[in-house]
Amino acid sequence: MRVKESVHTDIFTWNRQVYHRLKLALSLNLRRQIFFAVCDDLQLRKHIVTRLNSTLAYPSRQTNTEETGITAYPRLVTLRLNLHDPNPLAQINQWLANYPPPVIGKTSDNPGRSLPIPAFQIVGVELLTKQPVAVQRLFLNYLRLSEHYFSNQQSAPFIESTLLLWLQRPWLHAIQQSSAKFWYCRTGMFIFAGEPKPTVVKSEDDGEKSSSSSLDLGNPELSNMDGANISQEFEETIIQDFIVDKHHSPQPQMPTVVSNESKNKLSNKDIPATFVSASNINQELNRLIKATSTGNEDGDEHWRATQQLDKIEHLQKSLASRTELAVAYQDLGNLYRLRIEQGESSLEHLMVAIIAYQEAITQDNDLPDLPDILNDLGTLYWLLHRTPGSPESEQAYIEQGIEFYQLVINLISPETHTETYASVQSNLGTAYGDLAQFMQPVENWQKSIAAYHQAIRYRVKETEPLKYAACQNNLGTAYWHLAQHIQPVEYLREAIAAYNQALIYYKSAESPVKYGMIQNNIGTAYWNLAQYETPREHLQLAIIFYQEALRYRTPTNIPSAYAVTQNNIGTAYWHIANLAEVTPAERRNFINLAIFAFKEATNMADKDISLNFDLIGTYNNLGLAHYQLVIDKYLNDNKKNISLNLELALKNHLQALKQLPNQSEAYQTTFNHLVKIIRTFYDELGIQGQNLALSQVPSQFIPDILSRL
Numbered sequence: 001m002r003v004k005e006s007v008h009t010d011i012f013t014w015n016r017q018v019y020h021r022l023k024l025a026l027s028l029n030l031r032r033q034i035f036f037a038v039c040d041d042l043q044l045r046k047h048i049v050t051r052l053n054s055t056l057a058y059p060s061r062q063t064n065t066e067e068t069g070i071t072a073y074p075r076l077v078t079l080r081l082n083l084h085d086p087n088p089l090a091q092i093n094q095w096l097a098n099y100p101p102p103v104i105g106k107t108s109d110n111p112g113r114s115l116p117i118p119a120f121q122i123v124g125v126e127l128l129t130k131q132p133v134a135v136q137r138l139f140l141n142y143l144r145l146s147e148h149y150f151s152n153q154q155s156a157p158f159i160e161s162t163l164l165l166w167l168q169r170p171w172l173h174a175i176q177q178s179s180a181k182f183w184y185c186r187t188g189m190f191i192f193a194g195e196p197k198p199t200v201v202k203s204e205d206d207g208e209k210s211s212s213s214s215l216d217l218g219n220p221e222l223s224n225m226d227g228a229n230i231s232q233e234f235e236e237t238i239i240q241d242f243i244v245d246k247h248h249s250p251q252p253q254m255p256t257v258v259s260n261e262s263k264n265k266l267s268n269k270d271i272p273a274t275f276v277s278a279s280n281i282n283q284e285l286n287r288l289i290k291a292t293s294t295g296n297e298d299g300d301e302h303w304r305a306t307q308q309l310d311k312i313e314h315l316q317k318s319l320a321s322r323t324e325l326a327v328a329y330q331d332l333g334n335l336y337r338l339r340i341e342q343g344e345s346s347l348e349h350l351m352v353a354i355i356a357y358q359e360a361i362t363q364d365n366d367l368p369d370l371p372d373i374l375n376d377l378g379t380l381y382w383l384l385h386r387t388p389g390s391p392e393s394e395q396a397y398i399e400q401g402i403e404f405y406q407l408v409i410n411l412i413s414p415e416t417h418t419e420t421y422a423s424v425q426s427n428l429g430t431a432y433g434d435l436a437q438f439m440q441p442v443e444n445w446q447k448s449i450a451a452y453h454q455a456i457r458y459r460v461k462e463t464e465p466l467k468y469a470a471c472q473n474n475l476g477t478a479y480w481h482l483a484q485h486i487q488p489v490e491y492l493r494e495a496i497a498a499y500n501q502a503l504i505y506y507k508s509a510e511s512p513v514k515y516g517m518i519q520n521n522i523g524t525a526y527w528n529l530a531q532y533e534t535p536r537e538h539l540q541l542a543i544i545f546y547q548e549a550l551r552y553r554t555p556t557n558i559p560s561a562y563a564v565t566q567n568n569i570g571t572a573y574w575h576i577a578n579l580a581e582v583t584p585a586e587r588r589n590f591i592n593l594a595i596f597a598f599k600e601a602t603n604m605a606d607k608d609i610s611l612n613f614d615l616i617g618t619y620n621n622l623g624l625a626h627y628q629l630v631i632d633k634y635l636n637d638n639k640k641n642i643s644l645n646l647e648l649a650l651k652n653h654l655q656a657l658k659q660l661p662n663q664s665e666a667y668q669t670t671f672n673h674l675v676k677i678i679r680t681f682y683d684e685l686g687i688q689g690q691n692l693a694l695s696q697v698p699s700q701f702i703p704d705i706l707s708r709l
Helices: 011-027 042-056 088-098 125-130 133-151 169-178 180-184 281-291 296-317 322-341 347-363 370-385 391-411 418-435 441-458 465-483 488-505 512-529 535-550 559-577 584-606 615-631 639-658 665-695 699-708
Strands: 002-005 033-038 076-080 119-123 162-167 188-191 198-201
Touching (some): 011 042, 011 162, 011 188, 042 076, 042 119, 076 088, 088 162, 125 133, 125 169, 125 391, 133 180, 162 169, 281 296, 281 347, 322 347, 322 370, 347 370, 370 391, 370 418, 418 441, 418 465, 441 465, 465 488, 465 512, 488 512, 512 535, 535 559, 559 584, 584 615, 615 665, 639 665, 665 699
Parallel strands (some): 033 188, 076 119
16 A cells, blocks of 8 residues: 655645635624634644734734824734633633723723724644543533524624634534534635645555655755755655555455464553543444545445444344454454545544454454554554644654554564565554654664664565565665764765665666656765765766656656756755865856756746745755856856846845745845845946846835845
């Protein structure tokens, strides 16, 4: 099974449109409004909440001069839900009691008028998931109690304003089901598209995992490009097939995975404590199964799941054996595992499979295919950590998955169950790599490398060449990450060696996308190595591999990957241009090559292509490269070229500045670049040049620039 991220090139456009609709709705200051904003990506939500607050909380211009002096009273208030007493309306009333609207225009003859009650946005509802069930129900009960305010038009301070409730989809569904009247009182719904959710696609030729992520290894614009804006593109994360040698049938299966002679007994104490079976397990399964029904198109599958749960309840009432109950729960887990493999990887689908498999183990921990079930549970938890949630829960899910994988390793022998052992070790390698993002990076990357080595040891490359290649690629990625922490030269060389092993089996004709990806990764490893030894040699090697990657990562077939590699080439050329041994002629040539590559990368952004590298840094790098052509004493040029390069430098820094938050360090650095360029306009082209530069700067920047000239 492959776990892939779906690619949505219009996700940015969609979110921008939804944001502007939400901003407009809030800025209208209407009464008695309930808005729901749905965003599963917490980082994206944080960004939107912050931006709304900075834009709407304190308007920059007062429309009424009477309000001068009391501009500190907000138009939008952000409140974090009180997890001890999750009553959002009570929190709003308490805030208003503490900070009542000021009265303006009051005189002895005029009572004056109060400023409008602000709108309120409530965040933190998702944190209730980690609270006791009683607290979660209390929150829903508070919403139900508030229904009569809106339905009966009862007077209350908060009703005179707007309530914006930020939710993730599971909580949205809970409110729809448990607080229906409150849900019906809504006046607007705003759904943001977060990072694409992982979907599960079965692949015959590729069963290992890798990580699709980009890494910003520095901030070039902060140190005159002494850092980097290089992106390492890893293969999309893959967890090995859910169940080795299963045919993905929801019917009971009894594969001879483990013999009684080779299998160690799994005792109840070995089962992770998180999964102690609850007395209301069937009620919880019934609720989750209902939540997984999305319409008539999956009515048959929903019916099968309901029938299977009815069968379980019948077996319980008839006092069936624990083995019969275990098989019945396993069948339910198999049914949902199949749906997850087909792409239905919602939180509810994952939880049905997890609960069903865990209950099967609880009923009978001597099932013939116990290692497969444990491997499935590890994979399900790995998938669960990729559903939107808090960092704490993501880490806990990874650790839970690792615990299940370790149980499988303890139950089987690599000599007798070679393929299963290799698959689980590969899964462990990925899980430890994910855990390294949260804690003890060196130790966990070392564990990841050890697991991948075990997987490679027992992976038969003659019969499974693509799985072997994927595992080598993952090993290279793990070494690359470890090199960012310790012994960089040694581990970067190990990464390059592993990537080259993967290239032996990833042929360009059969796997062009992966072939190009690994070429890019080798280039990045050489770029890193150039920071420690023989810089020109290694940078030129990096460029060779990047150029080879571009043969398979074109603007047509993979525009985002094309942009990544062009960005990396630009950074490599820039670093060569700034080496001491480079001649003036070579320097000019390398800077122009860097400019071309950076421009190719930014062109993809102009086409609304979703990019996974620091685009702002690339705009700044492009500006710095044009500026370098002007100020380098060895590259004197005519006035026309000087003016052109200064204008292009100014344009690119402005493009970066528009996307940076005010007062941030990066904003100030970029602003300093602008001031420096405008001074150079004056030095090189006189007052006419300075006026030309200022004419291209947006008016909001002019006062600050003039004060610094």
